[in-house]
Amino acid sequence: xxxSDSSLRALLLLSVASFLTSCASTGSKPIQDAAAGQxxxxxxxxxxxxxxxxxxxxxxxxxxxxxxxxxxxxxNRGMFWCNDKLYTFIFRPxxxxxEFVFPKPVRKGIDNxxxxxxYPVRVVNCALQGKFKRAGQETGKFLVNTVGGVxxxxxxxxxxxxxxxxxxxxxxxxxATWGIGHGPYIxxxxxxxxxxxxxxxxxxxxxxNPVNWPMLYWHGGGDWEHDWTMAPPSSNTLRSxxxxxxxxxxATKDAIDPYLSARSAYVQNRAxxxxx
Amino acid sequence: MIRRxxxxxxxxxxxxxxxxxxxxxxxxxxxxxxxxxxxxxxxxPNKSVLPNRVRSVLTKHVNFETMTRRAVGxxxxxxxxxxxxxxTQLFSTLIIRSYSAKFTPGEHPAITYLNASSPxxxxxxxxxxxxxxxxxxxxxxxxxxxxxxxxxxxxIEGVSMIANYRSQLDAQxxxxxxxxxxxxxxxxxxxxx
Numbered sequence: 001x002x003x004s005d006s007s008l009r010a011l012l013l014l015s016v017a018s019f020l021t022s023c024a025s026t027g028s029k030p031i032q033d034a035a036a037g038q039x040x041x042x043x044x045x046x047x048x049x050x051x052x053x054x055x056x057x058x059x060x061x062x063x064x065x066x067x068x069x070x071x072x073x074x075x076n077r078g079m080f081w082c083n084d085k086l087y088t089f090i091f092r093p094x095x096x097x098x099e100f101v102f103p104k105p106v107r108k109g110i111d112n113x114x115x116x117x118x119y120p121v122r123v124v125n126c127a128l129q130g131k132f133k134r135a136g137q138e139t140g141k142f143l144v145n146t147v148g149g150v151x152x153x154x155x156x157x158x159x160x161x162x163x164x165x166x167x168x169x170x171x172x173x174x175x176a177t178w179g180i181g182h183g184p185y186i187x188x189x190x191x192x193x194x195x196x197x198x199x200x201x202x203x204x205x206x207x208x209n210p211v212n213w214p215m216l217y218w219h220g221g222g223d224w225e226h227d228w229t230m231a232p233p234s235s236n237t238l239r240s241x242x243x244x245x246x247x248x249x250x251a252t253k254d255a256i257d258p259y260l261s262a263r264s265a266y267v268q269n270r271a272x273x274x275x276x
Numbered sequence: 277m278i279r280r281x282x283x284x285x286x287x288x289x290x291x292x293x294x295x296x297x298x299x300x301x302x303x304x305x306x307x308x309x310x311x312x313x314x315x316x317x318x319x320x321p322n323k324s325v326l327p328n329r330v331r332s333v334l335t336k337h338v339n340f341e342t343m344t345r346r347a348v349g350x351x352x353x354x355x356x357x358x359x360x361x362x363x364t365q366l367f368s369t370l371i372i373r374s375y376s377a378k379f380t381p382g383e384h385p386a387i388t389y390l391n392a393s394s395p396x397x398x399x400x401x402x403x404x405x406x407x408x409x410x411x412x413x414x415x416x417x418x419x420x421x422x423x424x425x426x427x428x429x430x431x432i433e434g435v436s437m438i439a440n441y442r443s444q445l446d447a448q449x450x451x452x453x454x455x456x457x458x459x460x461x462x463x464x465x466x467x468x469x
Contacts, residue, residue, distance in 0.1 A: 053352070058428070059346045061439045099332060108410055152400045165405070217314055243411070250432075254374035256444040264443040265435045272434020 116152025
C-alpha cells in the first residue's frame with residue numbers, strides 16, 4: 001500500500017472513530033447532540049434569533065440561548081442527508097450485528113472501560129476550566145474504577161456519592177468556558193452535528209484520548225492491514241454505535257424537519273453541557 | 277427597628293412557605309403522573325397499544341394546548357380557533373406517540389427526584405435523574421398551574437422538547453402559515469412510527 005493510501009485510510013478511520021468516541025464522551029453528543037432552532041427560510045442564514053414576541057408570560061422559548069449561525073445550511077443539509085443514508089445502509093447493520101453478538105451487560109462493560117481510559121481528556125479540561133475539585137473527583141473516579149473495577153469494566157465509583165455523576169468535560173466545553181462562541185454550524189461527514197468550535201474541540205479530544213495514541217503517535221507508516229494500532233480506535237468506534245444511533249433516532253424520529261430538530265438538540269445539549 | 281423590619285420578614289416567610297408549598301404540590305403531582313403512566317405501561321401487552329392506553333393519563337397531566345401554542349410560537353395568534361384545535365390535536369398525538377415509543381412494557385425506569393425549584397409563581401421545575409435500560413438520563417419536568425398542576429415541557433439532557441419543536445414549526449409557519457404547520461404535522465404523523 002502506498003503512503004497516500006495509508007494516509008487516506010488513517011483519515012477515514014479517524015473520522016469513523018471519532019464518530020463514536022467523541023459522541024459517547026459527551027453523553028449525548030454529535031448525533032443526538034443535535035442543533036438548533038433557526039428558521040429554515042432565513043435567507044440570510046444568520047444566527048437563530050427569536051425576537052418575535054412570546055405567546056404568553058411563561059413562554060421562554062422565544063429567548064432560548066441556543067443560537068447558532070448556519071451560513072452553510074444548503075451544504076449541511078446535503079451532508080445530513082448523506083450521513084443518514086450511510087447510517088442506514090452501512091453503519092446500522094454493523095451496529096445491529098455488534099448488538100447481536102455481544103449481550104448488553106458485556107457491551108456496558110466495554111463502554112465503561114473505553115470511557116474510563118478517556119480520563120486524561122476529562123481531567124485536563126477540568127483543569128483548563130479551573131475546576132480543580134472536579135479534576136480531583138475525576139482522578140478519584142479513575143483510580144477507583146481502574147483498580148476496583150478491573151480496568152474500568154465495572155464502575156464501583158458510581159456507588160461513592162462524591163464520585164458519582166461527575167459531569168464529563170471536553171475541549172469544546174473548555175472553549176465555551178473561555179468565551180469562544182460556536183462559529184458556524186457544521187454537519188461533519190459521519191460525525192453529524194457540530195460547529196467550528198466543537199470540531200476543533202473534537203480533534204483535540206481525539207488526540208488526547210489514549211485509545212488513539214498508538215495509531216496517532218506510534219504508527220511508523222507501512223502496512224496498516226497488519227498494524228495492531230488501528231484496533232483500539234476501531235473498537236471504540238464500533239462499541240459506541242448502538243448508543244449513538246439511539247440518540248440520533250431520539251432527535252430525528254418524530255421530527256417535523258429532522259435537520260432542524262438535530263441542530264436544535266445539538267445546540268441545546270451543548271449549551272447545557274457547558275453550564276455544568 | 278425590629279418593628280419596621282417585622283412586616284418585611286413576615287412577608288418573606290409567607291412567600292417562602294407558599295413557594296415551598298407549591299413546589300411540593302407540583303412534585304407530588306408529577307410523581308402521581310409518572311406512577312400512573314408506568315402502571316398503564318405495565319398492563320400493556322405490547323408497545324403498539326401503548327399510545328392509546330397512555331393517552332387518557334397524559335391528557336390529564338399534560339397541558340397539550342399550552343405545549344402546542346409555545347411549540348408553534350408567535351404565529352399561533354394567526355391561527356383560527358379551528359386551526360388551533362386541529363394543530364393541538366395533531367401535536368398531542370405526535371407527542372404521545374413519541375413518548376410511548378420510549379417505553380418497553382415491563383421495564384421500569386429508576387427515577388431519582390432532585391430538588392425542585394420555582395422559577396416563577398405558578399411554575400415549578402422538577403429535575404430528575406433517570407436510569408432506564410442501563411442508560412442514564414437527566415430529565416427536567418416543567419409544570420405550571422392552571423386548573424391544577426400540569427406538565428408543559430420535558431427537558432432531556434438539556435434539550436427542551438418545546439424549544440426543539442419550535443425551531444421546526446416556526447420555520448414551517450414562516451414558510452406557509454398555519455396551513456403549512458398543520459400539513460407538516462400531518463406528514464410527520466403519517467410516517468411509520
